[in-house]
Structure formats: C-alpha cells, structure tokens
Amino acid sequence: MSVQPLTPELLEIIAERFKVLSEPARLRILNALRVDEELSVSELIEKTELGQANLSKHLGLLHGSGFVERRKEGAFVYYSLSNEDVFILCDVMCGRLEKEADERQKILSRS
Amino acid sequence: MSVQPLTPELLEIIAERFKVLSEPARLRILNALRVDEELSVSELIEKTELGQANLSKHLGLLHGSGFVERRKEGAFVYYSLSNEDVFILCDVMCGRLEKEADERQKILSRS
DNA sequence: AAATCAAATTACCGAATAGAAAAAACAGGA
DNA sequence: TCCTGTTTTTTCTATTCGGTAATTTGATTT
Numbered sequence: 132m133s134v135q136p137l138t139p140e141l142l143e144i145i146a147e148r149f150k151v152l153s154e155p156a157r158l159r160i161l162n163a164l165r166v167d168e169e170l171s172v173s174e175l176i177e178k179t180e181l182g183q184a185n186l187s188k189h190l191g192l193l194h195g196s197g198f199v200e201r202r203k204e205g206a207f208v209y210y211s212l213s214n215e216d217v218f219i220l221c222d223v224m225c226g227r228l229e230k231e232a233d234e235r236q237k238i239l240s241r242s
Numbered sequence: 243m244s245v246q247p248l249t250p251e252l253l254e255i256i257a258e259r260f261k262v263l264s265e266p267a268r269l270r271i272l273n274a275l276r277v278d279e280e281l282s283v284s285e286l287i288e289k290t291e292l293g294q295a296n297l298s299k300h301l302g303l304l305h306g307s308g309f310v311e312r313r314k315e316g317a318f319v320y321y322s323l324s325n326e327d328v329f330i331l332c333d334v335m336c337g338r339l340e341k342e343a344d345e346r347q348k349i350l351s352r353s
Numbered sequence: 354a355a356a357t358c359a360a361a362t363t364a365c366c367g368a369a370t371a372g373a374a375a376a377a378a379c380a381g382g383a
Numbered sequence: 384t385c386c387t388g389t390t391t392t393t394t395c396t397a398t399t400c401g402g403t404a405a406t407t408t409g410a411t412t413t
Contacts, residue, residue: 155253206388227325317410355412
C-alpha cells in the first residue's frame with residue numbers, strides 16, 4: 132500500500148469518502164452489517180430503526196461509493212460490507228478521541 | 243489503544259469528526275500544515291488560496307475539534323497540526339481507493 | 354490618539370442533504 | 384391478472400453549511 136502524494140484533486144476524492152462516513156445513520160448501517168454479515172433492507176430497518184425510504188437512500192449512497200455490496204434474491208435485496216477498512220478508520224478516530232480525553236484529564240488533574 | 247464497542251452515541255461522535263474531514267478546503271489546510279509545520283493565517287491564505295474569512299472559519303472548526311493547535315504571537319496567530327493521525331486516515335482511504343481501482347481494472351481486463 | 358495590519362465574527366445567499374410521505378418499479382403467489 | 388410484499392424513486396420541507404463582504408476586535412506603530 133504505497134502512500135500517494137496528497138494533491139488537491141486526491142484530497143477532493145478523499146473528502147468525498149469522508150463525507151459518506153460523516154452521517155451517524157450510515158455508520159449505524161455499516162456497524163449493523165459488521166455484526167450480522169449480511170442483511171436485507173427489511174432487516175436493516177429493524178436493526179437501524181431508520182425509515183424505509185431514508186434507509187434505501189443511504190444504502191444507495193454506500194453502495195455507490197463502494198462501502199457495501201448488494202445481492203438480489205427474488206424480491207429481497209441483501210447488503211454486506213465490501214471490507215472492514217471502515218472500522219480501521221473508526222478505530223483511529225477513537226484513538227484520537229481517547230488521546231483527547233487523556234489530555235483533558237491531565238489538564239483537569241493539574242488544577 | 244483499546245477498541246471500543248461502537249455504540250450509537252459513539253458513532254455520532256465519530257461521524258462528527260468525519261464531517262470535519264469531509265471538506266477539501268479543510269484537508270488542504272491540514273496538508274499545508276503537514277508540509278510546513280507551523281503557519282500563520284496570512285501564510286495559510288497564500289498556501290491554500292482560501293478567502294480570509296472562510297479560512298478563519300475552517301480553522302476555528304479544526305481547532306474546536308482538536309485537529310490543529312493555535313499559538314498567538316503578537317498580532318499573529320500560528321497554527322500547527324495536533325498530530326498526524328489525519329494522514330493515517332487519508333492513507334487508509336487511499337488504500338481503499340487503490341483497491342477499488344484494481345477491482346475496476348480486473349473487471350475491464352476480463353472483457 | 355490615529356492609522357495600520359492580522360484575525361475573528363457577523364450577516365447574508367445559495368447549494369447540498371437528511372428525513373418523511375407518496376408513488377412507482379419489481380417480484381412472487383393466488 | 385390481481386394482489387401482496389419488498390425496495391427504489393420522486394417530491395417536498397427544513398436544516399445545515401460553504402463562500403463572500405462588511406464589520407469588529409486586538410495588537411503594533413507612528
């Protein structure tokens with residue numbers, strides 16, 4: 132995995148991907164798919180508690196940007212994660228959050 | 243760095259952070275700070291080619307969410323990266339992009 | 354004190370988008 | 384074919400947010 136120079140053009144593409152992950156509803160969908168491997172839209176409605184039309188739009192976006200895969204089976208459509216990279220991203224973010232919490236802790240304990 | 247369970251509340255916080263990174267202008271700012279270590283607002287205006295008020299707002303957001311630090315020196319304000327985690331995130335994103343490009347390549351070469 | 358420079362803030366506009374309701378597309382029975 | 388169930392698409396409203404211009408705040412200099 133070579134590291135590319137971050138040109139303005141590449142930064143635009145990266146920002147676009149971050150935007151897909153910047154919505155709690157979509158992260159909830161991805162997380163539900165991590166737990167359950169593969170879920171139909173109806174099942175996802177229950178797991179995520181999102182409205183049907185709303186969920187469908189989010190799934191369309193997630194699929195269009197390559198985060199999830201779709202499989203049709205009769206009238207049902209099943210979605211699954213393309214890969215687990217998303218959660219690497221979340222873990223790094225969580226690492227950031229932990230560090231920030233530690234910093235705040237230090238500042239508080241000094242006073 | 244322990245991995246936390248991704249509760250809906252945590253996913254909201256994570257989504258918020260992703261949103262900060264979902265804007266090309268802000269990624270350009272962060273990238274400029276990676277190259278140059280520490281820059282004043284005036285210098286950042288030149289490097290990023292953003293308007294003054296616009297840049298100031300982005301910097302406020304980046305600082306408020308802990309991505310950059312500020313240091314006042316007289317009338318000048320200098321900004322620097324809090325840490326390089328952002329670029330780990332970008333690299334993972336780029337890894338995703340590369341994989342997707344490979345997939346497309348495979349599909350094309352099959353036909 | 355007045356003038357100047359740096360940076361932040363405010364006010365406004367326009368574009369993008371989440372959410373919900375309704376309609377449409379699609380597939381499987383009866 | 385009609386009906387039912389699943390999913391997508393369309394349409395609408397309200398909100399959010401980026402960009403710009405104008406103003407304000409703060410610091411330095413003369």
